[in-house]
Every structure is written in structure tokens, then in C-alpha cells.
Amino acid sequence: MKNIDSFPSHISFAQNIFIAPRYLLEKKRKQEDMEKTVQNVCPKCGEGAMNVYYEDDSDVRLGAWCESCDLKGFFVGKELFEVGRV
Secondary structure, X not given: OEEHHHOOXXXXXXXXXXXXXXXXXXXXXXXXXXXXXEEEOOOOOOOOXXXXXXXXXXXXXXXXXXXXOOOEEEEEOOEEEEXXXX
């Protein structure tokens, strides 16, 4: 897991987070358009309480949320980036 400060400098943050994938911006996107796995091990607290969200009918991971420590993050490829308060 990485924090946003370690986001690769050669990749535009806005391009990868806010433009692609475009479906993350669609306000009317329904939760049914995503799938999730539960009880994944959280890289922050080590508990098996992390939900990982996937694009519907795909292996593309979109984001994650830990029910134990409240970690929230998004994926760029296989890397999980923690989202903090703005």
C-alpha cells in the first residue's frame, strides 16, 4: 500500500484518478455495477476486514475499504494508494 505522495510522477494524477477510469466519475453509477470481495487482509491493520471493489464482470480492482481501521484506497494497476482527508 502506498500513500498519495508516492504516486508515480510520470503518471498524471488527474488522468488516472479522475479521467480514467471514467466510470468512477459517473454520478448515477449504481453500486450493482460493482462486485466486491470481503474479509481480505488489510495492509495497514492486518485484520481480515477489507472489502475490495471490482468493476462488474472483471478482475479490474477499483478501490478498497477496511471496516476495522477505516482505510480507504484506490488501485492503479496492482498498487493500492491510500486516500486521506482533503
